[in-house]
Amino acid sequence: LFSGSTSVKLNGCSVMSNSTASDAIKVQGASGLQADCLITVGGMVLNNPVTTTCTSKITQALPASDPFGSLPAPTASGGCKNVNGNKTTQTLQPGTYCSGMNLGGDVTFAPGVYVLQGNMKINAGAVISGSGVTIYMSGSNTVSMNGNATVTMSAPTSGTYSGVLFYGDRTGTTTQSTFNGTATSSLTGAIYFPKQQVNYLGNFSGKNGCTQVVADTIQWSGNSNINQDCSSLGMKDIPATTSIRLVE
Known part of the structure; x- marks a missing residue:
């Protein structure tokens, strides 16, 4: 769902949905969208013009496979770590x-790698930074970022979790995580919540526009420029699904 006054430019990227709903991809309000192509197993409701480079939008497509389906879930290890709420400046270490x-x-x-067994909340005015970081949200725990926080984080560029910044538990139940922040925020890597x-x-988006969002459902309501070629930052290319139709 693209709503509000959002303006999203996906350079070299497509929007794909595995939903069979008639509005699996929906553009409403004053939102604007540019992408290589729109591809869905179901249908589309486009209340505003959408600019694409493909010749036609694709419905009734084959489902796209999970691009991170083979990625193992991090395991909790060591003792429990805690955030010191009394400190105004602190450095956190990987762990559970x-x-x-x-x-x-x-x-x-x-x-x-950080394994969180509770929710992650980033409050207004917070300044959060980190590079080479993967945050795993176990169970049905969620992320909530305040719009007045400045968050500059990037995923590892090598190793098992290369290119993955946030990873939601596959065994969790349906909940919602919200990514917000100031215009100077930057989330470089994949946001994966199946x-x-x-x-x-x-x-905002990631460095050089390198942000990927793969989730059960996605609501986009912000202005972002997203780019496709991010291999130099450790991110994997997610190819668009193919579609085959028989015509009599």
């Missing part, structure tokens, strides 16, 4: 955060 994270002030994530709705609300 059994109570999740409630972040304010200046917080730096050291490189590595069982959750992702609300992408901020007017």
